[in-house]
Amino acid sequence: MSSIGITAPAGFRAAAITAGIKASGNPDMALVVNDGPENVAVGVFTRNRVVASPVKITRAALQQGQSLKAVLYNAGNANACNGTQGDEDAKELVTHLAGKLGVEAHEIGICSTGLIGELLPMDIMRTGVDTLPNRLGDNGRAAAESIMTTDTVAKETVVNREGWVIGGMGKGVGMMAPSLATMLVCLTTDAKVSAEMADTALRAATALTFDTLDIDGSTSTNDTVLLLASGASGVEPTQEELNAAVKEACVDLAAQLQADAEGVTKRVSITVTGTADNEQALNAARTVGRDNLFKCAMFGSDPNWGRVLAAVGMADAEMDPERISVHFNEQPVCLDSTGAPGARDVDLSGADIAVRIDLGTSGEGTATVRTTDLSHAYVEINSAYST
Amino acid sequence: MSSIGITAPAGFRAAAITAGIKASGNPDMALVVNDGPENVAVGVFTRNRVVASPVKITRAALQQGQSLKAVLYNAGNANACNGTQGDEDAKELVTHLAGKLGVEAHEIGICSTGLIGELLPMDIMRTGVDTLPNRLGDNGRAAAESIMTTDTVAKETVVNREGWVIGGMGKGVGMMAPSLATMLVCLTTDAKVSAEMADTALRAATALTFDTLDIDGSTSTNDTVLLLASGASGVEPTQEELNAAVKEACVDLAAQLQADAEGVTKRVSITVTGTADNEQALNAARTVGRDNLFKCAMFGSDPNWGRVLAAVGMADAEMDPERISVHFNEQPVCLDSTGAPGARDVDLSGADIAVRIDLGTSGEGTATVRTTDLSHAYVEINSAYST
Numbered sequence: 001m002s003s004i005g006i007t008a009p010a011g012f013r014a015a016a017i018t019a020g021i022k023a024s025g026n027p028d029m030a031l032v033v034n035d036g037p038e039n040v041a042v043g044v045f046t047r048n049r050v051v052a053s054p055v056k057i058t059r060a061a062l063q064q065g066q067s068l069k070a071v072l073y074n075a076g077n078a079n080a081c082n083g084t085q086g087d088e089d090a091k092e093l094v095t096h097l098a099g100k101l102g103v104e105a106h107e108i109g110i111c112s113t114g115l116i117g118e119l120l121p122m123d124i125m126r127t128g129v130d131t132l133p134n135r136l137g138d139n140g141r142a143a144a145e146s147i148m149t150t151d152t153v154a155k156e157t158v159v160n161r162e163g164w165v166i167g168g169m170g171k172g173v174g175m176m177a178p179s180l181a182t183m184l185v186c187l188t189t190d191a192k193v194s195a196e197m198a199d200t201a202l203r204a205a206t207a208l209t210f211d212t213l214d215i216d217g218s219t220s221t222n223d224t225v226l227l228l229a230s231g232a233s234g235v236e237p238t239q240e241e242l243n244a245a246v247k248e249a250c251v252d253l254a255a256q257l258q259a260d261a262e263g264v265t266k267r268v269s270i271t272v273t274g275t276a277d278n279e280q281a282l283n284a285a286r287t288v289g290r291d292n293l294f295k296c297a298m299f300g301s302d303p304n305w306g307r308v309l310a311a312v313g314m315a316d317a318e319m320d321p322e323r324i325s326v327h328f329n330e331q332p333v334c335l336d337s338t339g340a341p342g343a344r345d346v347d348l349s350g351a352d353i354a355v356r357i358d359l360g361t362s363g364e365g366t367a368t369v370r371t372t373d374l375s376h377a378y379v380e381i382n383s384a385y386s387t
Numbered sequence: 388m389s390s391i392g393i394t395a396p397a398g399f400r401a402a403a404i405t406a407g408i409k410a411s412g413n414p415d416m417a418l419v420v421n422d423g424p425e426n427v428a429v430g431v432f433t434r435n436r437v438v439a440s441p442v443k444i445t446r447a448a449l450q451q452g453q454s455l456k457a458v459l460y461n462a463g464n465a466n467a468c469n470g471t472q473g474d475e476d477a478k479e480l481v482t483h484l485a486g487k488l489g490v491e492a493h494e495i496g497i498c499s500t501g502l503i504g505e506l507l508p509m510d511i512m513r514t515g516v517d518t519l520p521n522r523l524g525d526n527g528r529a530a531a532e533s534i535m536t537t538d539t540v541a542k543e544t545v546v547n548r549e550g551w552v553i554g555g556m557g558k559g560v561g562m563m564a565p566s567l568a569t570m571l572v573c574l575t576t577d578a579k580v581s582a583e584m585a586d587t588a589l590r591a592a593t594a595l596t597f598d599t600l601d602i603d604g605s606t607s608t609n610d611t612v613l614l615l616a617s618g619a620s621g622v623e624p625t626q627e628e629l630n631a632a633v634k635e636a637c638v639d640l641a642a643q644l645q646a647d648a649e650g651v652t653k654r655v656s657i658t659v660t661g662t663a664d665n666e667q668a669l670n671a672a673r674t675v676g677r678d679n680l681f682k683c684a685m686f687g688s689d690p691n692w693g694r695v696l697a698a699v700g701m702a703d704a705e706m707d708p709e710r711i712s713v714h715f716n717e718q719p720v721c722l723d724s725t726g727a728p729g730a731r732d733v734d735l736s737g738a739d740i741a742v743r744i745d746l747g748t749s750g751e752g753t754a755t756v757r758t759t760d761l762s763h764a765y766v767e768i769n770s771a772y773s774t
Binding site: 047048049050051078080081082083085086115116117118216218219220221291292293296297299300302304305306307309310311312313314319321322324334336337338339343374375376378379380382383 | 434435436437438465467468469470472473502503504505603605606607608678679680683684686687689691692693694696697698699700701706708709711721723724725726730761762763765766767769770
């Protein structure tokens with residue numbers, strides 16, 4: 001089987017094992033190694049002020065050198081809100097792994113996902129760290145599977161370019177993932193790029209993909225997106241080429257996360273125009289995308305455009321309250337803030353719903369947010385997870 | 388039956404009829420008349436920029452003179468997002484009623500609640516306006532019943548003082564009521580008070596009651612709270628006495644709204660301390676109260692304090708991320724941002740859950756928000772309302 005995930009680019013190996021962290025007995029630890037020749041690494045992290053111990057350590061490692069030789073992953077335990085013991089446990093695992101790999105501790109990243117507020121089961125994880133380096137190979141798929149929590153499918157991507165490749169894996173049920181099921185993404189490439197180039201490409205891509213995927217407005221303590229570059233292809237893409245390829249990989253993974261979001265029955269995109277600038281358009285799209293009444297209407301395939309107006313009217317965005325228009329699947333349902341003929345009969349029974357909202361000013365701001373409906377299954381999954 | 392609602396204070400009469408607006412055939416129009424001798428009226432309205440036609444008219448009437456002789460209510464149709472036709476329809480009803488009552492149009496308020504984006508059924512409502520003045524009497528209860536939408540019980544209150552009374556009625560399933568089931572409240576009193584005093588008392592009371600009752604973060608186009616004073620008792624309370632009585636009435640109605648919120652199985656109060664000021668504490672309490680993951684955990688009686696930390700970490704409030712504490716029903720579940728012993732065993736099976744969050748700074752800000760859980764019934768009610 002040719003690799004389609006993180007081990008597709010030259011210079012990368014991965015391993016996954018069942019350490020015993022997950023109650024399910026599924027694989028739960030993974031190791032990603034960048035064999036070089038270069039070890040460029042950049043990342044974006046949760047904006048939550050309550051951050052998990054692994055985020056603190058990986059963020060500090062990247063600040064030190066924008067370089068990582070390996071990243072240790074685990075699912076089943078987020079190692080968040082565990083105080084100084086959590087920090088010490090994460091550090092010990094990193095130091096232990098560095099010794100096994102013969103590298104410095106600050107050249108190792110660590111990402112965890114799972115339940116908040118439980119100490120890591122260190123005994124079995126130390127054993128895991130001993131085992132993982134012996135299993136390294138073309139195991140991108142196994143690594144992607146090992147980081148799943150409430151995910152129902154593994155998420156992988158590959159973007160092929162002339163002489164170089166980007167691979168990726170992701171897990172989570174939305175950018176704003178449940179605190180119990182953090183979004184983690186790892187992108188790898190064999191392109192020869194500087195840390196500055198990689199950072200520029202990653203920030204531009206995440207702003208338009210993971211940052212605008214908003215399942216429930218909740219932001220986890222562990223969200224981490226890493227881009228690792230080995231330079232093993234010897235090919236040096238331009239900034240524009242790199243931007244485009246990284247964006248393509250992120251678009252693909254974001255779509256997979258949206259499709260697998262907890263309890264989803266509808267994939268909803270919300271595009272806002274006619275406001276002052278892109279930031280205000282994003283505010284407005286997010287406000288609608290987080291409105292539970294709107295999300296319930298989508299679950300019910302109900303073209304209840306009044307809920308869109310009620311939601312967007314509270315957004316921090318310039319608007320003309322008498323000149324708002326709304327389209328569902330390109331059919332007008334509200335024009336000049338008033339119902340359009342046939343609005344109640346628009347068919348929203350399909351799985352994909354496109355909502356377009358114009359706020360009625362001459363401003364040229366625009367933005368799109370992707371979200372899902374609010375379903376019985378969402379309530380079910382999230383009311384009975386830890387008990 | 389002695390009156391316990393809006394007709395309890397001297398100087399007030401009410402009427403309610405079935406005009407035929409609601410598909411259910413239940414009563415759907417009401418009239419409240421202030422016979423004086425004074426006609427003080429003040430109000431607070433939705434902060435939504437998309438406002439219904441009746442809100443525009445009532446707001447303008449109060450701006451003109453802080454005086455109303457009558458208020459016309461209807462349920463079953465919000466008269467929101469109906470463009471200039473909506474404005475004209477509301478104006479016509481008010482003018483028609485003013486003629487019947489022999490008063491000026493600007494002395495009439497109007498409040499509507501129900502579906503957004505449908506024109507008012509003017510024929511039957513004109514007939515309703517003809518009928519209502521002939522039915523005036525001690526009908527506070529009937530008025531309270533006529534404004535119900537998804538409410539399952541009528542909400543009334545009475546606050547008795549030495550020689551004067553406050554009465555009230557309310558409808559809605561939360562301050563931030565569904566766009567289809569607006570919060571409306573009418574308070575009446577026979578105290579002799581100036582408009583300034585009434586306004587001060589009403590704003591102080593709503594800030595601590597309806598403004599901190601947050602069921603789903605959604606804010607309607609129609610929310611209106613009115614306080615009407617007849618002076619009929621001749622008693623002149625001090626500002627402090629008026630404040631206390633109005634607050635008592637609002638606390639009672641807010642509790643009834645919370646208890647009857649759509650799909651509620653839990654009544655949750657969230658108190659935040661340890662941040663810079665009351666406004667930041669309110670931000671933090673609201674952020675937690677609107678977090679769907681937290682609300683699902685409450686539905687599941689799950690003492691999942693990690694979701695509280697993940698939610699509050701995104702709040703616009705000063706905090707020490709390493710020094711946050713959380714109590715559920717006064718039992719510590721998280722201390723210094725780390726799990727407390729026995730946290731997973733705290734019993735949340737009762738209908739009332741008190742959450743206390745200290746953000747770990749020396750700031751003295753504090754605020755309480757009341758919300759509910761996110762249940763299957765909430766999804767059910769709101770995914771199948773208009774279809």
